[in-house]
Amino acid sequence: MTRTPAAVQAPLAGFTGADPAGVASGDHFMDGDFACAEGALAAGCRFIAGYPITPSTEVVEHFARRIPTIGGVFIQMEDEIAASIAIQGAVWAGHKSMTVTSGPGFSLMMEHIGLAAMAEVPCVFVDVQRGGPSTGLPTLPGQADVMQARWGSHGDYEIIAICPNSPQESFDFTIDAFNLAEQYRVPVMLMMDECVGHMHEKVTIPRPEDIKIFPRRWTKQAVGSYLPYKPEFDGWIPGMVKAGDGHFFHITGLTHDERGYPAMSVECQESLVRRLVDKIRLNADAICRCEEIGLEDAEIVLIAYGITSRVAYAAMEEARRRGLKVGLLRPIILWPFPERRIRELAEKVNTFVVAELNYGQLSLEVERCAAGKADTILIGHGGGTVHEPEAILEVLLRAAPDAIGRQGPRKRMSPLRAAPDAIDRQGPRKRMSPLRAAGKKR
Amino acid sequence: MDTPNKETTPGTSPAPRRVKPKLVVDWERCKGCGFCVEFCPKEALDLSGDFNRKGYHPPVVDDAKCVGCNICELICPEFSIFCKDAEGAPARKGKEPKKTHLAEPLLRMDRMPHIWCPGCGIGTTVNCFTVALSQCGIPREKIGLVSGIGCTGRVAGYVNLDSFHTTHGRAIPFATGLALGNPDMKVVVYSGDGDLTAIGGNHFIHAARRNMNLTVILVNNFIYGMTGGQTAPTTPIDAKSSTSPYGASEPPFNLAHLAETCGATYVARWTALHTRQLTRAMQEALNKKGFSFIEIIAPCPTLFLRLNKLGDGLSMMRFFRDNSEIQNGADTRSVAIPYQGKIVLGKFVDKEEPTWLDRMNNQMSKALGTRHVPYGAPKKEGEAKS
Numbered sequence: 143m144t145r146t147p148a149a150v151q152a153p154l155a156g157f158t159g160a161d162p163a164g165v166a167s168g169d170h171f172m173d174g175d176f177a178c179a180e181g182a183l184a185a186g187c188r189f190i191a192g193y194p195i196t197p198s199t200e201v202v203e204h205f206a207r208r209i210p211t212i213g214g215v216f217i218q219m220e221d222e223i224a225a226s227i228a229i230q231g232a233v234w235a236g237h238k239s240m241t242v243t244s245g246p247g248f249s250l251m252m253e254h255i256g257l258a259a260m261a262e263v264p265c266v267f268v269d270v271q272r273g274g275p276s277t278g279l280p281t282l283p284g285q286a287d288v289m290q291a292r293w294g295s296h297g298d299y300e301i302i303a304i305c306p307n308s309p310q311e312s313f314d315f316t317i318d319a320f321n322l323a324e325q326y327r328v329p330v331m332l333m334m335d336e337c338v339g340h341m342h343e344k345v346t347i348p349r350p351e352d353i354k355i356f357p358r359r360w361t362k363q364a365v366g367s368y369l370p371y372k373p374e375f376d377g378w379i380p381g382m383v384k385a386g387d388g389h390f391f392h393i394t395g396l397t398h399d400e401r402g403y404p405a406m407s408v409e410c411q412e413s414l415v416r417r418l419v420d421k422i423r424l425n426a427d428a429i430c431r432c433e434e435i436g437l438e439d440a441e442i443v444l445i446a447y448g449i450t451s452r453v454a455y456a457a458m459e460e461a462r463r464r465g466l467k468v469g470l471l472r473p474i475i476l477w478p479f480p481e482r483r484i485r486e487l488a489e490k491v492n493t494f495v496v497a498e499l500n501y502g503q504l505s506l507e508v509e510r511c512a513a514g515k516a517d518t519i520l521i522g523h524g525g526g527t528v529h530e531p532e533a534i535l536e537v538l539l540r541a542a543p544d545a546i547g548r549q550g551p552r553k554r555m556s557p558l559r560a561a562p563d564a565i566d567r568q569g570p571r572k573r574m575s576p577l578r579a580a581g582k583k584r
Numbered sequence: 585m586d587t588p589n590k591e592t593t594p595g596t597s598p599a600p601r602r603v604k605p606k607l608v609v610d611w612e613r614c615k616g617c618g619f620c621v622e623f624c625p626k627e628a629l630d631l632s633g634d635f636n637r638k639g640y641h642p643p644v645v646d647d648a649k650c651v652g653c654n655i656c657e658l659i660c661p662e663f664s665i666f667c668k669d670a671e672g673a674p675a676r677k678g679k680e681p682k683k684t685h686l687a688e689p690l691l692r693m694d695r696m697p698h699i700w701c702p703g704c705g706i707g708t709t710v711n712c713f714t715v716a717l718s719q720c721g722i723p724r725e726k727i728g729l730v731s732g733i734g735c736t737g738r739v740a741g742y743v744n745l746d747s748f749h750t751t752h753g754r755a756i757p758f759a760t761g762l763a764l765g766n767p768d769m770k771v772v773v774y775s776g777d778g779d780l781t782a783i784g785g786n787h788f789i790h791a792a793r794r795n796m797n798l799t800v801i802l803v804n805n806f807i808y809g810m811t812g813g814q815t816a817p818t819t820p821i822d823a824k825s826s827t828s829p830y831g832a833s834e835p836p837f838n839l840a841h842l843a844e845t846c847g848a849t850y851v852a853r854w855t856a857l858h859t860r861q862l863t864r865a866m867q868e869a870l871n872k873k874g875f876s877f878i879e880i881i882a883p884c885p886t887l888f889l890r891l892n893k894l895g896d897g898l899s900m901m902r903f904f905r906d907n908s909e910i911q912n913g914a915d916t917r918s919v920a921i922p923y924q925g926k927i928v929l930g931k932f933v934d935k936e937e938p939t940w941l942d943r944m945n946n947q948m949s950k951a952l953g954t955r956h957v958p959y960g961a962p963k964k965e966g967e968a969k970s
Contacts, residue, residue: 224790228761385762391746403692
């Protein structure tokens with residue numbers, strides 16, 4: 143069983159070391175929220191605007207404690223709407239900036255995720271996910287904001303979302319989030335969950351020179367002739383400036399041309415939105431990152447992310463002990479979705495089993511990419527705690543090829559797609575059973 | 585003719601013994617609102633009988649009567665009438681001869697004509713703002729302008745500054761981030777009454793409470809203009825709007841009082857007619873450290889005036905002339921604006937208080953002593969780009 147580590151992307155040219163002022167090098171025992179704040183400081187973030195919400199608040203509390211001795215700003219705004227746009231003002235003033243929230247606050251931030259995508263503002267949104275909908279379970283975990291992170295704001299746009307499963311990753315991936323935001327000029331979501339946020343583990347913070355920082359892509363255009371939305375880097379990415387340097391630039395959330403001026407035309411909409419979407423979609427292979435364990439001989443691929451991936455790992459080990467060929471795929475970057483990898487695997491494996499703390503979000507993507515070539519079984523969960531490994535194991539056992547052989551080919555269908563048949567046979571009371579069964583028996 | 589523009593701003597008043605400037609009309613920019621004709625103190629202007637290409641009657645000048653006071657230039661919302669330095673006039677100290685409208689060097693003229701209706705007062709306020717900008721002594725690159733959404737929200741697109749057209753109601757929190765992100769800058773929020781005090785009301789009161797270093801210029805036309813004339817938090821009781829077809833019944837905000845009670849350190853109110861006073865207020869606000877607030881009452885001919893059968897933009901400007909009363913230092917509790925009643929104008933509040941950043945730095949150094957790294961000190965050369 144081989145394990146490809148959750149390696150940071152191959153270093154790109156242009157990375158620099160971190161500003162030592164923000165780096166608390168050494169070994170620490172801290173929770174994911176604190177680690178996220180330390181990651182932001184190490185990444186060079188000197189501006190956080192936030193609003194308190196459980197279970198994310200420790201991030202800003204830690205930042206507020208640390209920042210006055212480093213030099214920067216923490217401001218507690220009047221609400222999440224304000225926080226999510228104040229950070230964008232700070233970006234245009236030259237800062238790296240971030241805001242932190244959880245479910246209900248994340249909902250309030252949606253409009254400004256759209257603004258950041260439209261105006262191409264490199265910034266980081268941290269969502270420490272809790273059980274929802276609405277006020278839901280403030281102190282307990284969930285993973286039901288995954289689709290919201292992708293589609294929550296109106297209109298067509300692309301973002302990047304990263305999902306850590308430990309405090310160490312919370313530190314590392316916060317730095318990666320800033321790097322990706324700068325590289326692609328998109329808002330980047332760090333999709334923690336309450337368990338990762340509040341779990342204390344060892345976190346090793348490297349020396350500043352060993353931290354890779356992707357610096358802001360400042361424009362190469364001259365003062366006086368600057369076009370804010372003329373692609374300058376990689377054929378996609380416009381160069382940044384900061385206010386106060388005499389460029390006299392204009393930024394708007396309206397559809398705009400290269401000058402940044404509003405342009406209410408179909409042509410302009412097409413070229414702008416196409417570029418916003420393509421700069422991520424066409425670079426998806428370079429951005430996507432997965433951890434893969436034991437996939438080389440796998441017939442069943444267990445897919446899980448965040449805290450669920452740690453539970454899934456236990457289930458996978460037990461399944462392997464019982465002779466099942468199960469591998470684990472953990473998407474680290476949830477968005478863009480590792481589409482190509484799922485398509486490749488669908489050619490080779492029989493079944494994808496997706497465990498997530500919601501009733502089917504990333505599993506929809508898996509099923510879409512499997513495109514009927516392999517089955518997709520969801521192990522849904524409403525959140526509030528994590529799955530029992532036994533519940534996952536049970537589904538793995540049922541999904542194993544010999545079990546399928548006994549049940550006949552019709553049973554290979556995913557419970558989601560098999561539902562119509564099940565209704566016919568079992569009557570309306572059992573409609574939801576294939577999904578619920580896994581949860582109830584745990 | 586009697587106009588309230590009795591005060592003059594130092595620096596803009598005509599110098600004695602000069603060659604009289606020539607008044608020029610940009611024929612095609614004019615939308616025929618008639619402000620220049622009505623408020624010319626020398627009655628030197630009249631509307632032409634001819635049409636321009638848009639179908640409006642631009643003004644014609646009687647050069648013999650014109651004294652070059654430039655009231656028309658300041659009040660023209662279309663930037664279409666201006667004083668040009670006469671040939672052979674003595675050079676003004678350190679200045680190029682004036683050949684264009686005073687606002688032009690500070691506007692993005694490639695975006696003209698602007699979207700505002702004939703008789704709208706927003707263009708007039710932009711004139712005053714450009715004069716205040718050029719006279720406030722702050723370098724242009726150190727001024728940022730942030731707007732929300734709406735008619736006034738379009739100002740950001742027209743002024744040639746670092747400018748940001750943000751989301752509806754959120755200009756103030758964006759400006760908060762910008763001003764804290766670069767404390768060397770003076771950040772101005774320029775937006776409408778609905779944007780800043782309905783959807784953005786929470787941000788308005790909190791920025792005032794914090795004494796954030798922002799200048800907020802609010803153009804109050806008593807209604808939502810861009811979306812078609814709906815009731816705003818400023819619509820007076822009895823006034824009609826498209827969502828209050830039988831007259832509004834909610835009490836409106838007294839914005840000057842709201843700003844003062846929340847902690848604003850500078851509060852003034854003028855109308856689009858009071859161009860000289862407004863210009864001076866804007867200049868004072870730009871040089872004020874802390875939360876400064878200027879409310880400008882302006883006509884919305886297409887919606888507020890039409891729905892209430894109150895005539896056109898010019899009728900409203902006449903109403904401002906006849907029904908406004910300057911009471912500098914007035915108690916803001918007494919300056920609520922009744923429907924078609926007296927409008928109290930003036931500078932109501934002007935005091936010194938530490939800004940959010942001053943207070944934050946003081947608090948941190950008090951608590952942390954030498955461990956505190958003060959924020960907002962001028963940056964070393966090249967630091968931000970390293």
